[in-house]
Amino acid sequence: DPKGNKTVDQGSFDINLVDAEMGKVVTRFPPEPSGYLHIGHAKAALLNKYFAEQYKGKLIVRFDDTNPSKEKEEYEESIKEDLKLIGIAPENYSHTSDYFEQIYQLALQLIKDGNAYVDDTTQEQMRAERMDGIASKCRNLSVEENLRRFEEMKNATEFGLTACLRAKISVDNPNKALRDPVIYRCNLIPHARTGTAWKMYPLYDLACPIVDALEGVTHALRTDEYHDRNPQYQWFLDALKLRQVHIWEYSRLNFVYTLLSKRKLTWFVDQGRVQGWDDPRFPTIRGIRRRGLTMDALMTYILMQGASTSFVALEWDKLWAVNRKQVDPIAPRHVAIESKDRVKVTVKGAEAYHFKEVPRHKKNEALGNKKTAYGPTMWLDQADAKELAQDEEVTLMDWGNAFVRKIEKSADGVVTAIEAELHLQGDVKKTKRKLTWLADGAELVSVLLKDYDYLITKKKIEEEDELKDLLTPVTEFTTEAIADGNVADLNKGDIIQLERKGFYIVDQKAEAGKPAVLILIPDGKSA
Ligand code: ATP
Ligand code: MG
Ligand code: MG
Known part of the structure; x- marks a missing residue:
């Protein structure tokens, strides 16, 4: 497949990356500091680590901190600790926020090239128009007008707060991810690292390809739920003439009777239905560890799964059976x-x-x-x-x-x-x-x-x-x-x-x- 997507059978250890040169592969794990790591994140992190090691390359851990409404310093610390537990302890952690200025400059570039526009259509109307493949009234504003409006967003003026920047990709592409996605939005909540320096923030869809390219990532591992957004990722690299990055797809990990979503897990914590993020009923790294899963068993299990592209939710039994094998010979x-x-x-x-x-x-x-x-x-x-x-x-x-x-x-x-x-x-x-x-x-x-x-x-x-x-x-x-x-x-x-x-x-x-x-x-x- 020209994009370098590759599917691999379940259980295969023999996974290869397209265009991977020994010593030159750079992968990255980009957690958003908006909750504690769960077993799905462990899969993502360990696969990235696996490839970096297999090709004697480098693994970047990057905090994807573009949404001050969801992110907290507390989560960053916990993520570092949990990564350490699964053998990932980089000397440096990067942050998407390190690149806010560069991303901003590239957004200006998009506007100047006629590749982005500032839209102040209401959310509901924008959703409806996107659904029906109808162009926004703002789609053909002049570059000058868009630059003026973007400046208002930057300053979070009354107008700026009602607007967003959209990439001008397509009005009616059958792939809805290509229908002029939103790429910048205002947010007045102070950012954990940049404070109030910025009042607008790039969305993941824009920030991710840019920072991947800037950091020299050669292979970006993405879960299959992003499949429809891969052409969009590619579009940003092309429109901004950035270095190419191979996308390598793997299946999202799912378990029966289990929520692997930080938003839903947060709900259980907030409702007091669990003791905290390390509750033994939780699929967080802390939770399963507290329940008695060894980190060795976790790593063995994840690599056994390989890149498995099956969508089915897995039973927990196999993981615990791997654990029992490790624990039995050493448990007094x-x-x-x-x-x-x-x-x-x-x-x-x-x-x-x-x-x-x-x-x-x-x-x-x-x-x-x-x-x-x-x-x-x-x-x-x-x-x-x-x-x-x-x-x-x-x-x-x-x-x-x-x-x-x-x-x-x-x-x-x-x-x-x-x-x-x-x-x-x-x-x-x-x-x-x-x-x-x-x-x-x-x-x-x-x-x-x-x-x-x-x-x-x-x-x-x-x-x-x-x-x-x-x-x-x-x-x-x-x-x-x-x-x-x-x-x-x-x-x-x-x-x-x-x-x-x-x-x-x-x-x-x-x-x-x-x-x-x-x-x-x-x-x-x-x-
Ligand atoms: P959540 O829905 O739990 O918040 P997320 O994808 O929004 O998950 P991120 O912190 O952005 O959380 O995820 C960091 C990395 O982990 C991403 O590359 C993401 O694709 C990957 N990841 C998240 N959940 C899973 C999963 N269940 N299986 C495999 N990889 C996952
Ligand atoms: Mg995410
Ligand atoms: Mg999610």
């Missing part, structure tokens, strides 16, 4: 028993309460040992206790076999107490049930186990959907539990396995009088 093993209806077991033949060193992970010696408590009373989960039969031989994990000798139940079938008898010479390979248990003692730690559901009830949100009609009523589930004493030493961010329950990430460390909070990491098996 621990035990927790749910507090509700937990069952006290008297163990005959057990020695007095004592500790023993046991490996943290049976297949990974490097993780060292933990202290496990043993004693004549222990706790079982109600769910396990319910399954047991009189005189059944079971295996107590990290201990040995035992016979279930006596089961006491309440009228409604809840097990209230059990008596067991150790049988350590029994063969652990012959038992059907391997039970997790905790010796009763002072070292036990209170924990809260958290699990989450999708925030929305619809698999794929359409533009016309009202978010407030699609909210999952309850999305956070908390289970009280007790855990082995080693859990007291865990810190925020540590990832463990609670045996037979799943992988968890520590969200809050255990503190005097306060339970530790552990978040269940999806394992990619369910759903």
